[in-house]
Amino acid sequence: MRSFLNGPSFSVPGGSMEEDKPLRERYSSEITPEDFGTKLAVAGWLQDVRNLGGIAFLQLRDRGGVLQVTAIKKEMGPEGFRELVELPRESVITVTGTVQENNQAKAGFEVLPSSWELLSRAEVPLPLGVVDKVGADLDTRLDNRFLDIRKPEVAAIFRLRSILTEGLRRSLVDQGFVEVATPKIVSAGAEGGATLFKLDYFGKPAYLAQSPQLYKQHLMATGLDRVFEVAPAFRAEPSDTSRHLAEFTSLDVEQAYVRTSEDVMVTVERMTVDGIRYMIEGGQELLDQLIVRLDVPPQPFRRIPYDECIDMLRGDGADVPEDAEMGTEHEKALGQLVHQRWGEDFYFITDFPTRYKVGTFYAHRHEDRPELTGYFDLGVRGLEIASGGKREHRLDVVTAQMEEGGLRPADFEFYLKAFRYGMPPHGGFGYGLERLLQVLLGLSNIRETVLYPRDRQRLVP
RNA sequence: GCCCCGGUAGUGUAGCGGCCUAUCAUCCAGGCCUGUCGAGCCUGGGACCCGGAUUCAAAUUCCGGCCGGGGCGCCA
Numbered sequence: 001m002r003s004f005l006n007g008p009s010f011s012v013p014g015g016s017m018e019e020d021k022p023l024r025e026r027y028s029s030e031i032t033p034e035d036f037g038t039k040l041a042v043a044g045w046l047q048d049v050r051n052l053g054g055i056a057f058l059q060l061r062d063r064g065g066v067l068q069v070t071a072i073k074k075e076m077g078p079e080g081f082r083e084l085v086e087l088p089r090e091s092v093i094t095v096t097g098t099v100q101e102n103n104q105a106k107a108g109f110e111v112l113p114s115s116w117e118l119l120s121r122a123e124v125p126l127p128l129g130v131v132d133k134v135g136a137d138l139d140t141r142l143d144n145r146f147l148d149i150r151k152p153e154v155a156a157i158f159r160l161r162s163i164l165t166e167g168l169r170r171s172l173v174d175q176g177f178v179e180v181a182t183p184k185i186v187s188a189g190a191e192g193g194a195t196l197f198k199l200d201y202f203g204k205p206a207y208l209a210q211s212p213q214l215y216k217q218h219l220m221a222t223g224l225d226r227v228f229e230v231a232p233a234f235r236a237e238p239s240d241t242s243r244h245l246a247e248f249t250s251l252d253v254e255q256a257y258v259r260t261s262e263d264v265m266v267t268v269e270r271m272t273v274d275g276i277r278y279m280i281e282g283g284q285e286l287l288d289q290l291i292v293r294l295d296v297p298p299q300p301f302r303r304i305p306y307d308e309c310i311d312m313l314r315g316d317g318a319d320v321p322e323d324a325e326m327g328t329e330h331e332k333a334l335g336q337l338v339h340q341r342w343g344e345d346f347y348f349i350t351d352f353p354t355r356y357k358v359g360t361f362y363a364h365r366h367e368d369r370p371e372l373t374g375y376f377d378l379g380v381r382g383l384e385i386a387s388g389g390k391r392e393h394r395l396d397v398v399t400a401q402m403e404e405g406g407l408r409p410a411d412f413e414f415y416l417k418a419f420r421y422g423m424p425p426h427g428g429f430g431y432g433l434e435r436l437l438q439v440l441l442g443l444s445n446i447r448e449t450v451l452y453p454r455d456r457q458r459l460v461p
Numbered sequence: 462g463c464c465c466c467g468g469u470a471g472u473g474u475a476g477c478g479g480c481c482u483a484u485c486a487u488c489c490a491g492g493c494c495u496g497u498c499g500a501g502c503c504u505g506g507g508a509c510c511c512g513g514a515u516u517c518a519a520a521u522u523c524c525g526g527c528c529g530g531g532g533c534g535c536c537a
Binding site: 137 | 500532535536537
């Protein structure tokens with residue numbers, strides 16, 4: 001099969017006689033025995049040179065892997081040989097040469113160069129070695145992210161992220177959801193202003209959206225009925241942990257005509273399972289590369305009411321105070337308990353007590369037990385991935401709950417207006433894409449899942 | 462915002478009052494080698510975050526700042 005990259009080559013202004021030659025005719029991974037004996041152009045980063053004197057082995061890395069270019073001094077002449085093997089590591093070159101079968105080369109073949117061209121010389125020393133035999137701190141890696149991502153095992157994370165996102169998206173589309181885009185520059189936050197980034201909007205105060213909450217509910221009054229969005233959310237929380245970001249990707253879903261939160265959980269469950277299955281099927285090699293073994297989680301996910309979670313923890317000897325919400329330590333312990341008891345990693349914590357959801361004015365409370373909401377969290381091995389539930393669609397009740405939470409309904413007029421002229425019962429959830437990827441790949445820091453993470457200190461790159 | 466720990470060559474580290482002209486690896490430079498693939502061997506190069514204080518003496522102790530790591534709170 002020919003590479004999709006085969007096509008007219010670009011001519012470089014002021015280029016040489018070779019300007020009509022393609023820079024690359026094959027990725028390293030595309031070369032097959034059919035190519036043996038033919039002359040081809042390959043290109044990439046020169047990741048290492050093993051110069052033995054009369055012969056030198058050059059490791060050329062491209063997106064598909066690494067191939068070996070074998071330079072022989074007697075055939076190239078001492079000057080040409082010297083020029084090629086003394087190039088700094090990570091320089092970009094194109095090499096045209098004969099592909100030759102050779103079992104002594106790792107890939108089973110090598111390229112004997114007949115001509116080559118330096119496309120970009122790398123400076124020395126590298127601020128971060130790509131194939132060095134020593135590690136580097138995450139901070140150093142992030143400062144030099146473009147080099148970091150040259151490492152196949154780092155690139156694998158972002159390829160898997162792409163596949164996972166596509167899988168989640170496909171599942172939602174299959175379930176009849178419409179992808180939407182809501183504004184990220186907003187006049188009010190979903191739950192007060194403490195965690196909002198403030199900015200100047202043509203002289204008016206505005207904020208970066210911490211959540212599309214108000215807008216996706218707004219859309220429930222439009223007849224689109226089922227919407228979702230994959231977009232950045234901004235939180236000015238001064239959080240310094242391995243699972244928080246100031247800018248993260250929120251997968252938000254909202255659906256109309258739900259009876260209970262159970263209807264929403266079904267959507268979460270299906271989307272999660274579909275997304276993971278898609279990633280496993282499409283990304284098996286990448287997962288192997290990261291030494292990650294993943295199975296599609298069994299359905300249904302266990303539903304455990306909040307109060308039962310507390311009982312489980314106490315039964316296990318944990319000290320959970322009567323009037324305090326579960327902390328991180330308890331969430332982690334719960335994840336372990338669920339795993340020990342049932343061998344399951346995905347579970348819903350359901351029916352959150354109303355007293356912990358006072359700020360969540362849009363949460364629907366059980367008619368018969370107003371001290372409980374229908375709200376749930378999706379927990380995965382102790383990490384909170386998503387939360388949501390049935391919303392309150394009655395104007396008078398939403399307004400009352402808003403006031404109860406210390407918010408002024410007048411500040412949310414655009415939102416409340418949509419409740420006045422026919423608002424169906426609805427529900428939805430917010431889902432942390434990076435959190436899911438983090439727990440699936442077993443990454444110790446959420447920053448690993450973001451190309452250019454934003455946290456309390458980091459604004460560059 | 463709170464608590465704990467840290468900042469030593471490009472990278473990752475050892476050293477934690479005088480044995481420091483600062484360890485090791487990687488890296489870089491030069492040399493040898495026609496089958497390397499964690500290449501090998503020889504020679505050389507490169508660093509104590511910033512400011513102040515204590516002391517005969519500070520990489521090492523103290524104070525302040527900046528930066529980083531972990532945890533908590535909060536959350537996705």
